[in-house]
Amino acid sequence: MTNTPHGLGPTRARVLALLQAATEPTSVVEVADELDLHKNSARFHLDALVDAGYAERAVNATGTQGRPPLVFSATSEAPSISNLHLTELVQVLISSFIEPTDDARARAEGAGRTWGASVAAQEQPSGEALSELAVHLGERGFGTTQDAASVTFTRCPFRSTIEPEQLPLVCSMHRGFLDGYLDAFGSNLVTDELQIGPKLCHATFEVASDDAERSA
CATH class of the missing domain: 3.30.1380.20 (Trafficking protein particle complex subunit 3)
Structure with missing residues (x-):
């Protein structure tokens, strides 16, 4: 078996691993809470994963007033983090x-x-x-x-x-x-x-x- 290095830093790899394990799109707040990160840090890593093509963002239409939150999910092009x-x-x-x-x-x-x-x-x-x-x-x-x-x-x-x-x-x-x-x-x-x-x-x-x- 050939193992292709994902080239991600430890925190970004943890963020991607969380997205890959999730059963539904995940918000910035959920990522921050789960990984004990500041929301700005969680957003920074999520945006970087989107730029790399490893994650995609969408608007979570909740049907309530206010700006709907963004949610993120891993793409099929993302490298596997868990073995x-x-x-x-x-x-x-x-x-x-x-x-x-x-x-x-x-x-x-x-x-x-x-x-x-x-x-x-x-x-x-x-x-x-x-x-x-x-x-x-x-x-x-x-x-x-x-x-x-x-x-x-x-x-x-x-x-x-x-x-x-x-x-x-x-x-x-x-x-x-x-x-x-x-x-x-x-x-x-x-x-x-x-x-x-x-x-x-x-x-x-x-x-x-x-x-x-x-x-x-």
């Missing part, structure tokens, strides 16, 4: 097509290899394999540090969102991603060990056995 739909999709696919099988972990790892290879196929191999791999992991929400033979995961976007019983399968998928990417990149490295910790995970790599035998 809940993607998280639930992942969990449904795992529970339906991977968990029930006898070789669940192997199947998850195979899917990850396909995923990693597809990412590598989108570019011309250049630079150092693990450095390029770390860049792609960062684009997918992982925090990483790396050296010549290992990558440490300092942040995992799935740890706090996926059901705990499904996390081992997600980890297997990520191990497959590492190997699929490295293989398609043309690297001779493979994952030696993926250590899963309560906060940090650590992947170490070794030269593939065929390459090691040829070198000997």
